[in-house]
Amino acid sequence: MNFLLGILKLLGQKVIYTVNGLGKIFIFFIKGLFLFFKWPLQLSKLLNQVYFIGLKSVLIVCLTALFTGMVLGLQGYYTLIKFGSEGYLGTAVALTIVRELGPVLTAIMIVARAGSAMTAEIGIMRISEQIDALETMNINPLRFIFSSRIWAGIISFPLLTAIFDFIGIIGGYISGSLLLGLNSGIYFARVESSITLNDVNGGFIKAFIFALVVITICCYKGFYTHLQKNVSGSKGVGYSTTSAVVLSCVWILVFDYVITSFYFNG
């Protein structure tokens, strides 16, 4: 009996801890989101962050998109040719990229490039007392650190996803048409006829949700680096960064499933 109570107690503690954590992260997100509109608007900071999260990620997103599209073109071609349906390669590549791989891989690449850097930067600010210094200077640290980043994410993620979609489809064309000889007219005709506005919107909704999830997790983990158990200092920053990247990737996949099941259920 005592053993069972012990397990229940442990389970209860875990549930309370998790709910508490989720509540804290949600308050952090809501406050940061709306503090951006407090005067004076942080427009130059927003532009800087769009440059850092968005523009500086263009190259890595293009490379990932190109090779993802090319692999899809190859795999799709060799699979479809078995059924004599290689003409549908454009449909397969475009739908896979626009609905799924575009938003998911773009988000994961941003986590790897910008999200990890963000957590490390904010974590170092925390351990070197820069965040405390903000408070003593009458500056809201949440607004200073998080607000411009979350809005920059909201702007950058869908734009990068659109770039990924475009380059990915071109990648499929390079391997399917240029290398394997599929008629390019058929490829692009299938791309055009298969993608609907609904698919594109679905991809953008995912990108928008991923932006909120990724930027919130990465900033939150850096901001509360000092509250981690059993680790502190530079080790704590490393731990926060790892934890932010892993958590962001996991939540991207979880939200991807949830959005897909609700949005693309027709």
Place this chain on the structure above:
Amino acid sequence: MNNTKPEIPVELISISKSFGELDVLKQISLKIEKGKITSIIGKSGEGKSVLLKHIIGLLKPDKGEILFEGKLIGKMSRSEIREFRKKISYMFQGNALFDSMTVFENIALPLYENNEKKEKINSLVSKRIDQMELSGSENKYPSELSGGMQKRVALARALVNEPEIVLFDEPTTGLDPIRKNYVHKMISDYQKKFHFTAVLVSHEIPDVFEISDIIMMLDNGKIVFTGTCEDIKNTKNTYVKKFIEGRD
């Protein structure tokens, strides 16, 4: 004889603070006199920085009250807190300069974020840069400066808002004896120049006595001595005497 009662901008009443099972501050009460340099001395890890962080509101006491100009900090409205923060500033032990910002941006930050006009920001920051002898370093990053220069930037940032109270957390840690004396002199000179109230946490004994008006000693979570520089030099309290002489 001057019988005027000293003005007390900051008063701590029975402050207690624990971290887990460790009691750091035990019912501490103290008063900070206006326009004077009050130094808090004591062994490492006795809670001197914790005490300072309570005064500026970075930490909240488990028990007790902190009064600023007679008002309870814990019961201040948002606008009162903003006013309080405008009047007080803090110089961190490790300077806490923003490493991605230049010297100019670091000093200008409190003004910029509080929506001051560009002309006012430029004039105030340039004035502080001149006073701290930092001319020519405006566009450098903190990592490009020496330890002493970083301290001056931190001091310039702490003074740019023309605060009434400045809290210094071990401002000479990690500096060589010449630079230590330089920073002490700098604090003393600027205090005389700007007439702010200073609270200084320091290990530098007896150097810190030279610039202090009032000395307090924190030990085992309690204030065990309060007096002037002369008082501490002539104290009969053997514990305090041993500490300032560096004996066990």
